[in-house]
Amino acid sequence: MGDLKKDLENEEYVLWLRFKSGDSNAFSQIYSRYVGILYNYGYHILPDTFLVQDAIQDLFADLWRTRQNLSDTSSIKYYLFRSLRRKIHRLTEDEQLFDSFPEADQIASIPCTPSDETLQIESETMDEQIHTLQRALLSLPPRQAEAIRLRFYDGFELHEVANIMQMNEQSVRNLIQRSIRKLRLSFNLLMILYLIYNFF
């Protein structure tokens, strides 16, 4: 596993160096490798396909223009995520699109109403439970959801998440801890069912 990761990093590093030296094949390779996940991430922070595509366009155009001044990196993905987030925020700053978003953590999260009917699901499979949890995840305050997504979906390390979100690592830990508390109610019910399902 460790070796595989090393190889991957090495490959990325070489790809990045080729790109920096002006190799347009390497550039298009980077684009096709990351445009999909960048769009997915961008769309979750700002659900507007045009603006996200604009941000991605800017991001790659800038990348090419400033390639000689970029530092070496073995995680292109991390670099791109960080830049995309900044671009999106800059694009939306003057338009105050974020106005419509509740200030992170200020609102009570939407309760996921695990009411009586939840108890009927003795036969519920694990897939369905995960589905229920995902719905709860999607209703978290934006910054909590973003931290969880970057850490567990995109697989960034905590310090990378912190850097991408431009906050310190402890704040990211707090965000994740807070989201757990919010999800606890739906969790507890799920757990009971999960245990019933697994052990009886």
Next chain:
Amino acid sequence: MNYCIFKTEDFLLDPSFVQWARNGENDEFWQTFLIKNPSKTDDVERARLLILAAKSLPVFSLSAESQDSLWERVQQKIADETEPYSNPVPLLRRIWWVAASILMIAGWLGWQTMHKEKLASVTYEKLIAGTEAKKDNLVEYINSTNKVMPVSLPDGSSVLLQGRSRLGYFKDRFGITKREVYISGEAFFEVARNPEKPFLVYANELITKVLGTSFTVRAYPDDKQVNVSVKTGKVSVFTRLEAKKNSELSGCELSGVVLTPNQHITLNRQELKLSKILIRQPELHAAIAQEQLQSFEFDDVPVSDIFEKIEKAYGVEIVYDQALLAKCRITASLTKEPLYKKIRLICEGLGASYEMIDARIVIQSNGCK
């Protein structure tokens, strides 16, 4: 690491644990840990489930075509940028430019009225024929029924096309620098906000320009008038004469006659005269008047109620399994969202999907637990 005192959140924040949950690394260690510490099963499973749920969250993807065209845009931008760098015009000078161009437009308009040049009545067919676009790229929606037909545009905007009405756009040009649509008849628009790409509705002699808002255009070919009424946001309205000055259409500054909510403008097609009035509620189209009065704030409301409200407000039909969704409740704030976004957000909340079948919105869901 003393994992025995760990709670759910501690596991979630532990790198080694996350690696196990995401990729199965160190499986032996964690299996042994669980056997030795059965009291930790709950916390471990909780953390693991959450990670698995997050890891398999639904993906918003960009189609291969969009990826390709975005790549072309990147290349285009790079090509543009390598051209000699031009100094941006300083602010003060820019203000002068604006002032100068306003004067010019004003002067030009005066000249136009003096000459009383009239365009022979312009209709949808002429508008389409008059564009430089390739006609095989025309996407058309024709509603020959008497019911409302909901239409979704590629930029996320929604249109409710009234009976005996028609909407067209060129798929190769829509959204490149502007979003241009042509209509005949009546339609209610909810435009997805994108200030960089103005949304233009061509209706007979009238052009309506918006950056993101909702409004109705009424322009039947045989009507004596063309009407525009605004529900939210701001739009600006021009006659085709005024709009010949193309730069006005692509700019982000709204000029022309500006309409704000509850205002209504009528163009007399013979005289090409614009007159602005305030909307009196009863005059509005019934469906839209309804919609205007309603808020779409829902706090733990059965989803069937929400669908009913949308059906009434927009005059569309939503088909879903009432028994399956009977227990689904939703908390959401949808007032500002266009129709399709409302539907999409509700579907996301339900873990459901939707499609358009014969002008009806059909919800596919496995119900709620």
